[in-house]
Amino acid sequence: MIPFRYERAADVAAAVTLLQRNPGAKLLAGGTNLVDLLKLGVASPHLLVDISRLPLDTVEETEAGGLRIGTNVRNSDLAAHPVVRQRYPMLARALLSAASPQLRNLATTGGNLLQRTRCVYFQDVTTACNKRDPGTGCSAIGGFTRHHAIFGASDACAATHPSDMAVALAALDAQVLVTGPGGTRRIPMPGFHRLPGREPDRDTVLAPDELIVAVELPPARAGAASTYRKVRERASYAFALVSVAAELVVHDGTVTQARIALGGVAHAPWRAAAAEAVLRGRRPEMAVFGEAADAELASARPFADNAFKVPLVRRTVVAVLRDLAAGPADSRPSDREVTRA
Ligand SMILES: Cc1cc2nc3c(=O)[nH]c(=O)nc-3n(C[C@H](O)[C@H](O)[C@H](O)COP(=O)(O)OP(=O)(O)OC[C@H]3O[C@@H](n4cnc5c(N)ncnc54)[C@H](O)[C@@H]3O)c2cc1C
Numbered sequence: 001m002i003p004f005r006y007e008r009a010a011d012v013a014a015a016v017t018l019l020q021r022n023p024g025a026k027l028l029a030g031g032t033n034l035v036d037l038l039k040l041g042v043a044s045p046h047l048l049v050d051i052s053r054l055p056l057d058t059v060e061e062t063e064a065g066g067l068r069i070g071t072n073v074r075n076s077d078l079a080a081h082p083v084v085r086q087r088y089p090m091l092a093r094a095l096l097s098a099a100s101p102q103l104r105n106l107a108t109t110g111g112n113l114l115q116r117t118r119c120v121y122f123q124d125v126t127t128a129c130n131k132r133d134p135g136t137g138c139s140a141i142g143g144f145t146r147h148h149a150i151f152g153a154s155d156a157c158a159a160t161h162p163s164d165m166a167v168a169l170a171a172l173d174a175q176v177l178v179t180g181p182g183g184t185r186r187i188p189m190p191g192f193h194r195l196p197g198r199e200p201d202r203d204t205v206l207a208p209d210e211l212i213v214a215v216e217l218p219p220a221r222a223g224a225a226s227t228y229r230k231v232r233e234r235a236s237y238a239f240a241l242v243s244v245a246a247e248l249v250v251h252d253g254t255v256t257q258a259r260i261a262l263g264g265v266a267h268a269p270w271r272a273a274a275a276e277a278v279l280r281g282r283r284p285e286m287a288v289f290g291e292a293a294d295a296e297l298a299s300a301r302p303f304a305d306n307a308f309k310v311p312l313v314r315r316t317v318v319a320v321l322r323d324l325a326a327g328p329a330d331s332r333p334s335d336r337e338v339t340r341a
Pocket of ligand 1: 026027028029031032033034036051071097098099100106107108109110111112113114116162163164165210211213237238239
């Protein structure tokens with residue numbers, strides 16, 4: 001048994017002070033990832049700082065016309081929020097594709113962004129893993145790589161980021177609001193999560209004494225069609241092999257704006273900037289969608305077991321763009337889909 005202390009933070013400032021004074025301490029929100037990692041022996045903090053009762057659980061419209069989502073807003077509540085369903089259906093769909101209703105009832109916005117990789121070697125403390133134990137090596141490279149990265153891996157790590165919500169937030173150009181000893185700062189998504197490089201143990205650019213207080217969405221774009229599609233090994237309760245969050249604005253037969261992010265393919269949500277560049281100013285047709293996917297995939301470097309992700313990404317991107325361009329099919333989740341378990 002690994003002993004640890006537990007403290008409930010009275011407010012955000014108290015949580016920051018506890019993090020500052022106790023290097024290695026971990027924040028506890030819904031606990032659906034952290035508690036699993038404690039049981040597996042992957043995480044062994046000497047102090048758990050419970051932030052789950054801090055009043056950071058509201059969704060509010062911003063003066064700019066966007067949305068501010070408190071870090072403790074539960075994934076179920078966010079997916080069911082009327083403004084999210086109406087104006088950001090891609091985000092609602094991403095949330096609903098994740099985990100199970102029971103897990104979504106506990107999982108929080110901040111915890112979802114900071115959940116750790118599902119790489120089997122990371123979760124198995126008997127194997128070498130630079131992400132869990134820096135300097136020990138990467139068992140995935142040369143091992144079983146079906147679920148691993150095709151973009152941005154380094155020779156130290158090939159793990160993928162598991163959050164569906166984060167992929168939608170990357171496509172939406174959300175900002176993560178974090179508070180630390182120096183005050184509050186904004187970190188743009190993408191850019192919040194890191195590629196592995198030589199430090200795969202660092203998932204994000206968050207400092208050890210900072211915490212997420214909210215996520216902010218920019219105003220929804222007029223005339224945009226958007227959705228999230230997740231390809232997985234089972235119809236539910238499985239992480240993405242590949243996922244696509246996409247938004248398209250078509251005006252007078254021309255794509256005027258495109259935002260695409262991919263999940264299941266990199267150490268971070270992968271913003272498909274090369275694909276977006278191909279689409280802008282072009283006609284929304286199948287040949288252009290294929291060209292856009294190919295432009296993005298030109299930098300893909302698959303491993304032996306996950307080469308299938310290259311055509312899978314291509315087909316999924318093309319299918320999603322085709323459906324968005326076909327117009328007004330309603331991608332907003334129904335009342336039934338968002339009902340809490
Ligand atoms: C069986 C199973 C299936 C799942 N399937 C999916 C899936 O398909 N897609 C998907 O996206 N997710 C999936 N999940 C993951 C689930 O969504 C996450 O466990 C959950 O979102 C984490 O949120 P939490 O509030 O429980 O975080 P916690 O477990 O409490 O915390 C996770 C991490 O975030 C840190 N943290 C929490 N809040 C803050 C904050 N405000 N500031 C700084 N750090 C913070 C914690 O210290 C910890 O390191 C699955 C989980 C399980 C168990």
